[in-house]
Amino acid sequence: INPLLHRLSLQSFLNRQDVVFFEWVGENLVLASQLPHRAKIIARLHSWELFHHAKRVNWQAVDRLVLVSQAKQRQFNERFPGNEEKIMALPAGKSLDHFSPKPHSFSGKIAMLGHIIDVKRVYEMVLTLAELHKRGFIFTLHLGGEPKEGYNNQRYYASVLSLVEKLGLRKHVFFDGYVDSAQWLPEMDIFISNSYWEGQQNALIEAMAAGCYSLSHVWDGAEEILPEENLFTTETSLVEKILSYAALSEGEKEERQNQMRAIAIEKYGLQDFIDRYHALIESVIR
Incomplete structure (x- = not known):
C-alpha cells in the first residue's frame, strides 16, 4: 500500500464517521491516533499488541479502549499509566450455538x-x-x-x-x-x-x-x-x-x-x- 495514499484514505474515512471501532491495536490504530479527525475512536486490545503496537499509539486520541480481561487491563495500566478512565475490561462474546456435548464413554x-x-x-x-x-x-x-x-x-x-x-x-x-x-x-x-x-x-x-x-x-x-x-x-x-x-x-x-x-x-x-x-x-x- 502506498503510505501517503493510505494515510489520506484513512483520514478521509475517519472524518466521515461518528465512531470508528478498531478490532486490533495494530498499524491502522497507530496511524489513526496520529491524524486529525472528528470521529470517536474505540479500540480493542487482545494480547500480543500489548508489547508491540501499543507503545506507538497516541492514547490521548483514543476515546475508549476495551481489554479482553481484567488481567489485560491491569497489565495495560502498568505499562501505560494515566489512561485508567478510558479503559474497561469486556471479554469478546462468542456464538457458541455450534458447540455442544456429544455423549460418549470416557476414553482418555x-x-x-x-x-x-x-x-x-x-x-x-x-x-x-x-x-x-x-x-x-x-x-x-x-x-x-x-x-x-x-x-x-x-x-x-x-x-x-x-x-x-x-x-x-x-x-x-x-x-x-x-x-x-x-x-x-x-x-x-x-x-x-x-x-x-x-x-x-x-x-x-x-x-x-x-x-x-x-x-x-x-x-x-x-x-x-x-x-x-x-x-x-x-x-x-x-x-x-x-x-x-x-x-x-x-x-x-x-x-x-x-x-x-x-x-x-x-x-x-x-x-x-x-x-x-x-x-x-x-x-x-x-
Missing part, C-alpha cells in the same frame, strides 16, 4: 487446540503424557492445529516431533492439523490449556461449551474463565487433576461437563455482549 482423549508454538507449551504436555503412561494410565494426546512459519516456530515443532519419537509415544500423540473445532472438540474428553500467555483463549471457551472437562495453567486471566479447582501450576498438579477426573463415575463426569458448558454460556454468550457493546458505543457519542 486429551486435547489441545491452536498453533503448535512455544507459548502453547505443547512440548511440556508431551512430557506430561509420558508421566501419565509411566504411572500406568494410557491416555492419548490430540493436537488440533499446525506450526506457524518462521525459524523459531519450525524449530519448536521439530523438537516436539523428536520428543514424541524419543519417548515412544508416536501411537499416542495425534497431529490432527487444522480441524473443525465444533466437530472435533465434542469427541475429546479433557481439554488442556498449557500456555504461559493468552488473551481470551477462544479454544478453551469452545472446549468448555463442547462439554470437554477443561484444565488450564495459571496464565494471567485464566482464573477469569475457569474455577480455581480447574487451574494448575506444575506438571504434578496437572497429572493429579487429570487422574482425579478420570477416576470419577460416568455420571460425575457428565456433571463436570455440564458445569463447563454452563460457565462458558453464562460468561461468554453472545447476546449479552452485543448489548454491552451497543451501550459502549452510545456512551462515546453522547
Whole structure:
C-alpha cells in the first residue's frame, strides 16, 4: 500500500464517521491516533499488541479502549499509566450455538487446540503424557492445529516431533492439523490449556461449551474463565487433576461437563455482549 495514499484514505474515512471501532491495536490504530479527525475512536486490545503496537499509539486520541480481561487491563495500566478512565475490561462474546456435548464413554482423549508454538507449551504436555503412561494410565494426546512459519516456530515443532519419537509415544500423540473445532472438540474428553500467555483463549471457551472437562495453567486471566479447582501450576498438579477426573463415575463426569458448558454460556454468550457493546458505543457519542 502506498503510505501517503493510505494515510489520506484513512483520514478521509475517519472524518466521515461518528465512531470508528478498531478490532486490533495494530498499524491502522497507530496511524489513526496520529491524524486529525472528528470521529470517536474505540479500540480493542487482545494480547500480543500489548508489547508491540501499543507503545506507538497516541492514547490521548483514543476515546475508549476495551481489554479482553481484567488481567489485560491491569497489565495495560502498568505499562501505560494515566489512561485508567478510558479503559474497561469486556471479554469478546462468542456464538457458541455450534458447540455442544456429544455423549460418549470416557476414553482418555486429551486435547489441545491452536498453533503448535512455544507459548502453547505443547512440548511440556508431551512430557506430561509420558508421566501419565509411566504411572500406568494410557491416555492419548490430540493436537488440533499446525506450526506457524518462521525459524523459531519450525524449530519448536521439530523438537516436539523428536520428543514424541524419543519417548515412544508416536501411537499416542495425534497431529490432527487444522480441524473443525465444533466437530472435533465434542469427541475429546479433557481439554488442556498449557500456555504461559493468552488473551481470551477462544479454544478453551469452545472446549468448555463442547462439554470437554477443561484444565488450564495459571496464565494471567485464566482464573477469569475457569474455577480455581480447574487451574494448575506444575506438571504434578496437572497429572493429579487429570487422574482425579478420570477416576470419577460416568455420571460425575457428565456433571463436570455440564458445569463447563454452563460457565462458558453464562460468561461468554453472545447476546449479552452485543448489548454491552451497543451501550459502549452510545456512551462515546453522547
